Amino acid sequence: MEKTDVRAVFEKKGRAVFISHLDLFRTMQRALKRSKLPVWYSQGFNPHIYLNFPLALSLGVSSSTEFMDFSVTERIDPEKASADLNKVMPDGLRILRIAEPVFRNQDIGFAEYKMIFESSAAPEKMIAGIEKMLSMEAIEIDKRSKSKGTVRMDIRPYINILGYEASEGRSSVELRLPAGGTLNINSNVFADVLADISGIEFDHIYAERTKIMCKSGEMFM
Amino acid sequence: MLKEQIESLLLKVKNPSRYIGGELNSVVKDKDKVDVRFAFCFPDSYDVGMSHLGMKILYSLKNKIDNFWCERVFAPWEDMEALMRENNIPLYALESLDPIREFDFIGFTIQYELCYTNILNMLDLAGLPVRSKDRTEDMPVIVAGGPCVCNPEPLADFIDIFILGEGEEVNIELMELYADMKKQHRSRSEFLSAAADIEGIYVPAFYDVLYNADGTIRSVTPNNVHAKPVIKKRIIKDLDKIYYPESFVVPYCEIVHDRAVVEVLRGCIRGCRFCQAGFIYRPFREKSSETICSQTRSLCESTGYEEVSLSSLSTSDLSSIDETLTQLSEYTDKEKINLSLPSMRIDRFSNELMERLKAIRKSGLTFAPEAGTQRLRDVINKNITEEEILRACKIAFKGGYTAVKLYFMLGLPTETDSDIIGIAELAEKIIDMYYQDPDRPKGRHVQISISCATFVPKPFTPFEFEPQASFEEITRRQKLLLDSIHSKKRVNVSWHNYKVSILEAILAKGDRRLGDVIYEAWRSGCKFDGWNEYYRYDLWVKAFEKTHTDMDFYAHRKAPYDEIMPWQHLDYYISKKFLIREHKKAMNGEVTLNCREKCSACGVSKEIGGACFGKN
Numbered sequence: 108m109e110k111t112d113v114r115a116v117f118e119k120k121g122r123a124v125f126i127s128h129l130d131l132f133r134t135m136q137r138a139l140k141r142s143k144l145p146v147w148y149s150q151g152f153n154p155h156i157y158l159n160f161p162l163a164l165s166l167g168v169s170s171s172t173e174f175m176d177f178s179v180t181e182r183i184d185p186e187k188a189s190a191d192l193n194k195v196m197p198d199g200l201r202i203l204r205i206a207e208p209v210f211r212n213q214d215i216g217f218a219e220y221k222m223i224f225e226s227s228a229a230p231e232k233m234i235a236g237i238e239k240m241l242s243m244e245a246i247e248i249d250k251r252s253k254s255k256g257t258v259r260m261d262i263r264p265y266i267n268i269l270g271y272e273a274s275e276g277r278s279s280v281e282l283r284l285p286a287g288g289t290l291n292i293n294s295n296v297f298a299d300v301l302a303d304i305s306g307i308e309f310d311h312i313y314a315e316r317t318k319i320m321c322k323s324g325e326m327f328m
Numbered sequence: 329m330l331k332e333q334i335e336s337l338l339l340k341v342k343n344p345s346r347y348i349g350g351e352l353n354s355v356v357k358d359k360d361k362v363d364v365r366f367a368f369c370f371p372d373s374y375d376v377g378m379s380h381l382g383m384k385i386l387y388s389l390k391n392k393i394d395n396f397w398c399e400r401v402f403a404p405w406e407d408m409e410a411l412m413r414e415n416n417i418p419l420y421a422l423e424s425l426d427p428i429r430e431f432d433f434i435g436f437t438i439q440y441e442l443c444y445t446n447i448l449n450m451l452d453l454a455g456l457p458v459r460s461k462d463r464t465e466d467m468p469v470i471v472a473g474g475p476c477v478c479n480p481e482p483l484a485d486f487i488d489i490f491i492l493g494e495g496e497e498v499n500i501e502l503m504e505l506y507a508d509m510k511k512q513h514r515s516r517s518e519f520l521s522a523a524a525d526i527e528g529i530y531v532p533a534f535y536d537v538l539y540n541a542d543g544t545i546r547s548v549t550p551n552n553v554h555a556k557p558v559i560k561k562r563i564i565k566d567l568d569k570i571y572y573p574e575s576f577v578v579p580y581c582e583i584v585h586d587r588a589v590v591e592v593l594r595g596c597i598r599g600c601r602f603c604q605a606g607f608i609y610r611p612f613r614e615k616s617s618e619t620i621c622s623q624t625r626s627l628c629e630s631t632g633y634e635e636v637s638l639s640s641l642s643t644s645d646l647s648s649i650d651e652t653l654t655q656l657s658e659y660t661d662k663e664k665i666n667l668s669l670p671s672m673r674i675d676r677f678s679n680e681l682m683e684r685l686k687a688i689r690k691s692g693l694t695f696a697p698e699a700g701t702q703r704l705r706d707v708i709n710k711n712i713t714e715e716e717i718l719r720a721c722k723i724a725f726k727g728g729y730t731a732v733k734l735y736f737m738l739g740l741p742t743e744t745d746s747d748i749i750g751i752a753e754l755a756e757k758i759i760d761m762y763y764q765d766p767d768r769p770k771g772r773h774v775q776i777s778i779s780c781a782t783f784v785p786k787p788f789t790p791f792e793f794e795p796q797a798s799f800e801e802i803t804r805r806q807k808l809l810l811d812s813i814h815s816k817k818r819v820n821v822s823w824h825n826y827k828v829s830i831l832e833a834i835l836a837k838g839d840r841r842l843g844d845v846i847y848e849a850w851r852s853g854c855k856f857d858g859w860n861e862y863y864r865y866d867l868w869v870k871a872f873e874k875t876h877t878d879m880d881f882y883a884h885r886k887a888p889y890d891e892i893m894p895w896q897h898l899d900y901y902i903s904k905k906f907l908i909r910e911h912k913k914a915m916n917g918e919v920t921l922n923c924r925e926k927c928s929a930c931g932v933s934k935e936i937g938g939a940c941f942g943k944n
Contacts, residue, residue, distance in 0.1 A: 122350035125338055130345060130580040137352075137578060137632030154664055155634065167339045195632070197352040197578075311336055 110147040110178040113185075114208040114328070115192070120169045120315075123199025128163045134197065135175060141195035144188055147178035161212040161327070162286055162319055165293045168220075170316035174327070176208060209328045215287035216322030219269070220294045222280045224301070225311040230273035236305020237271050237280065246300055250292075262300070265292055286319065330417060331425050337411045345580040346374035347408055349422035352578040353630065354400070355391040356423050363395040363507045367421050367428035367468070369436045371446035372858065374402040378577070379585035381639060382437055382474065386495055388573035396503055399423040400577070401434075403446045403856070404453070412453065419453040429454045432506060434468045435499075436487070438476040441835035442828065442858035447472075448486060448850040458847065459485050460533060465516050471502070478561075478608050479787040479895040482835050484532035485843035489523055491530075492898060493561030494594070496570055498528040524554035528562035530898065531555065537840055537894075543881055545839060545892040560899040561608075563936070567594060567615045572623050575630035587635035587668070588627040592620055592652070596641040597923035598673075599930075600698070601709045601914050602737065604786035605641055608900045610932045611940045612645075612923055617652040624656060628665055635666040643669055644676035645924075674712050677720040682727040692731030692777070693724045699740060700750030706917045707742050709910075714754065721758050726767045731775045732758065738805050738823070739783040739797030741914065748805050751778060752812035755819045778821045780806070782829035786836050787895050788902050790910035793887045796833040802826050827865040831857070834882040839894035842882075844875045903931030 119126070126134060136156045139146045148154040159176040185205040192202045224233070240246070246263040267283040280301075284292045294314040302309060319327040338344035345351075359365065368387055370377025377383060383400070390398035399421035404412060412419070418427040428434055434454065436447050448458045451470070457463050460470065472483065473491035480490045491498055502523060509519050524531045534555035538546040550557060564570045576588065595612035596605065615623075624636050638652075646652060653667070660667045672681065674695050682693075697717050699705045705712065721732055736751050755776045762774040782802055785794045797805075806823055813819050835842065848871035856862035872879050887893070889908050896904075906929060913920060920928050924941055933939050 122348045125344040125348050126580045127343075127345070130582070133582070134578075134580055136634070140632035140634065141629065148664060166344070195352075197580075198350040311332075 110180055111182070112176060112178050112208055113183070113188075113205055115175045115177070115189070115205045116203045116328075117173050117175060118169075118171045118201050118203060119164060119173050119199060120171075120201075121199035123197065124167055124169045126200075127166050128160070131160070132158060134200070138192060138195050138197070138200075139177065142188075142191045144183060144191060145179050145181040147180050159212070162215055162218070164316060165295060165314075168294055168314045168316060172203075172316060172319055174319065206328065210321055210325075213288055214321045214323070215319060215327055216285065216289075216324075217283050217318075217320040218286035218316055219281065219283045219318040219320070220297075221315050221317050222282070222294060222298065223311075223313040224278045224280070224298070224307075224309045225276060225313075226278075226307050226309045227276065228305075228307040230275060230278065232307060233273040233278045233305060234271075236301060236307065237268065237273075240266070240301065240304050241268065243304075246304075248296065248300065250296075262292060262296070265290070266297060266300075281317075283320075287322075329425070330420055330427065333415060333417055334420070334425060337408070337415065337417075340411060341407045342405065343374075343581045346402070347404065347422075349400075349425065351580060353575045354423055354577045355387075355397070357391075357397045359397065359424060359426070361395075362397040363510065364397070364433070364503045365431040366390055366396065366398040366433040366435060366503065367401050367431045368398050369401040369428075369434060369447075369450055370403070371436055371438070371443040371450060372403055372856070373405055374579070375581070375583045377402045378579050378583045380437065380439065381589050381591060382495070384573055384576050384589075385571070385591075386437075386499060387577070388575070389496060389571050390499065390503065392571070393500070393503075395507065397423075399428075399431075401428055401450070403450055406856075406862075409449075409453065418455045419450055427454065429456055429468065431468045432510070433503070434470050436470075436472040436474075438472050438474040438480075438483070440858060441476060441832045442863075444483060444835060444846050445850040445854045445857055447483070448846065449855045451486070458850075460488050461485075463488075469506070469516070469519065473499075475605065475608060476836075478604070478898060478900055479836060479838070479893075480530070480532065481537075481840045481894040482838040482842035482846060484840045485847070487532065488520065489529060489531055491562075492528045492559060493900070494564050495562075496564055498526060498562045501526050502529065521552060521554040524552065524556070527560055530559045532840075535897065539841075543878070544887075545894060545896075547892070548897045558897050558899050560935075561901065563611070563901075564594075564613075565936075567591075567613045568619045572619075574623075574626045576627060576633075578631050578633070585637070586633075587637055588624070588631055588633040589637050589639045590620055590623045590627065591615070591640060592638045592643055592646050593640040597645055598642060598711065599709055599910075599920055599922065599928060600711075601707070601790040601910060602698070602740065602783060602786075604789050607788045607902050607930070609641065610901060610930065611936055614646055614648070617648040617655055620652050621655050621659065625659060628660075628663065634664065635668055636660065637668040637670060639670065642673060644672045644681075674720045675716045677723060679723055679727070682723055682729075692733055692775075693729050694733040694735065695720055696735040697754065698735065698737050699743075699747060700736065700752070700754055701747045703917055704740060704743060704747045704750070706919050707914050708740055709914070709919050711919055711922065714757075717754065718757065718761055722761060722765060725762055725765055725769065725774070728769050730762075730769050730772045731777070733777040733779060736778060736780045737783045738780050738809075739802050741783075741791055741794045742917075743797075743805075745805075745808060748808050749812045751780075751809055752814075752819075755813065756815060759815050759818050774818055776819045778809075778819060780809070780821065780823040782824060782826050784829050784833045784836060787893065788900050788907070790907050790914055792837070792893065792907065793889065793891075793911055795884045795886045796830060798884060799826050799830070825860070825863070828857075828863060830879070830883050831865070831868055834879060837894070838882050841875075841877060845871050845877050848874050901930075901932045901935040906930045 189202045245261040269281040271280045471489040472487045534552035593614040
């Protein structure tokens with residue numbers, strides 16, 4: 108059967124941040140089924156809707172730029188298809204656009220996040236923490252990997268703080284972290300390190316993924 | 329607002345999407361624009377409760393009415409409960425995330441006895457006193473329905489109103505009455521009195537129970553003018569006309585039955601004498617194939633599920649089963665939806681059926697002979713023969729199956745050692761047949777799994793008079809079964825925990841005095857009793873001891889026919905005369921034909937004003 112690959116860009120916000128990666132698969136398959144788009148099914152004894160997520164998102168993190176690939180058996184009008192899908196999407200998930208995939212999963216190199224930290228600590232303490240982090244030569248953490256178990260690694264070279272702002276009760280940090288198959292650092296790793304270095308116990312931490320980028324620096328699309 | 333507080337805890341618990349709502353098709357209303365708020369509680373985890381059909385029906389039905397808002401509530405798992413208690417988060421409903429103690433009604437559906445402590449725990453988590461008598465005017469009315477409510481006496485201390493029978497009409501009547509009386513600022517006790525006038529509504533506080541010196545019940549007497557001496561269950565007459573949901577709430581996480589479910593019939597024609605469901609859900613009523621097909625279609629389209637199951641006590645007894653399956657598969661095949669058929673009888677198992685089952689990638693087939701010899705199968709009125717069991721297995725082998733699971737019960741009334749040995753012999757016969765069968769799957773061995781439950785006597789069955797076998801006796805019979813099996817490699821045997829079955833028996837047949845036992849067990853830490861990893865038999869035994877309650881009296885005592893049963897004032901359309909007649913036939917090993925073949929005069933036709941089938 109003839110098939111065309113398409114890539115949907117979607118946001119995952121609100122209550123939807125608590126949908127795990129595995130559950131997102133099922134959720135999207137069901138949404139595609141409800142939408143009645145001409146979706147391609149894997150062939151074989153037990154056909155199911157083929158889906159691919161180029162980059163997983165940690166549980167609890169929201170995002171304005173997630174990607175999902177699927178295939179269609181007929182030409183679709185991207186705008187109409189987005190609208191059809193949005194009619195049947197659960198709360199917090201919304202398709203922003205549908206287009207042809209340009210890059211491959213393995214091209215992904217970085218992701219950017221906006222993080223909000225809430226605490227009763229003085230803004231100066233937060234700023235001191237971030238500045239201390241920036242001045243450190245190495246930040247060693249235990250990182251779990253699938254193949255090697257837990258390994259000790261220095262993540263300082265990979266933390267790229269793009270900007271920060273501290274105010275009473277609430278501070279924000281924008282940062283870029285490595286993402287994708289080669290090296291992936293989650294925003295919660297950064298949050299743990301910041302808590303450790305600043306000595307602040309945060310009441311709430313909100314993280315939103317704002318960009319997914321290629322190793323080349325181009326925007327993933 | 330609890331929302332922020334809840335969200336801040338969610339990353340610390342397993343499967344957080346269970347605790348935050350927002351699922352597709354969940355119903356959110358403006359609380360200022362509704363008159364009655366109903367917290368529908370399932371006293372088990374989200375994964376179990378979200379699989380339950382009755383809750384889906386009543387949830388959608390209530391929410392179809394503009395001024396009612398029904399929300400879902402489940403028992404939080406241990407990790408979440410600990411965080412909720414630590415952070416003073418009361419039990420909340422998933423749609424609004426509002427505390428349920430602010431609601432008008434809190435309603436429990438009670439599906440099995442081992443969730444009783446969860447009911448108390450949920451009331452406590454909600455910030456409410458668990459006992460009715462300690463709750464005050466401003467607190468929600470606590471109601472409960474479901475199969476266990478056919479003997480709700482052990483829960484009489486905790487629940488304000490029991491709803492007997494099928495809930496579609498009576499729930500709405502009750503909520504309408506409440507809405508009216510709320511506008512007139514009537515008191516809680518006035519509401520309870522008025523509610524007692526509705527058929528199917530049982531207010532336990534309106535009855536006094538007296539006991540004889542030997543511990544049996546002397547009398548159950550109304551103490552309120554509105555309380556009827558006997559309360560009748562409710563039924564829905566026409567299943568084609570009654571409301572059925574067009575959509576289900578679709579969970580994010582995986583649940584036990586993660587699929588669309590279409591109920592195809594209610595009741596059962598079979599009359600297996602151990603089976604409570606077979607009696608309390610009578611009469612037998614079916615949906616037409618047109619209704620089943622259109623309900624399947626709308627559910628699949630609104631949920632996006634890839635599997636639909638035709639649900640009932642015995643789906644192969646649907647008179648239009650062939651026609652329905654033919655019509656349905658046209659749609660499901662085209663849409664790549666799997667059609668699953670649970671609850672098929674051995675004697676209705678056919679080549680055609682097996683082909684359908686195979687399409688849904690099941691690793692093995694399960695049959696329920698229940699007893700090992702024809703004599704005992706006749707006693708329990710199972711009405712299947714050994715030939716039929718062997719024939720069903722033969723079809724399965726021919727279809728490529730090599731694993732067969734067989735369900736049995738140990739401790740059935742009149743069971744002897746030869747019945748136990750019969751289970752082993754039946755397994756051996758199936759194995760022999762497999763290796764003699766030229767059509768068997770080549771180069772593979774057969775595997776028989778025997779799963780044994782312990783017989784639990786239940787109210788409204790012909791075996792309600794029977795004692796449960798003792799722990800020592802069941803243990804001896806289990807060992808006998810193991811010793812009787814020769815092909816140990818090909819047969820594996822497992823059993824349900826006896827210590828669970830005995831509690832099930834006590835709570836199923838118990839009276840009001842068990843309220844204190846349940847309370848003690850819950851205080852000492854019992855909850856999720858249906859989950860092996862949480863079940864604390866030792867704590868239950870202590871609770872019985874502390875309250876000076878004799879477990880044997882409830883579990884191991886044979887009741888004479890004229891004993892007043894704790895549930896005698898509840899009318900489930902099944903006459904006691906019929907139960908006695910059936911019990912006597914059982915003792916003589918006589919079978920009773922199914923309802924379609926011949927009416928057994930169980931009492932139902934009198935209640936529904938005519939024969940269940942044609943003219944019978």
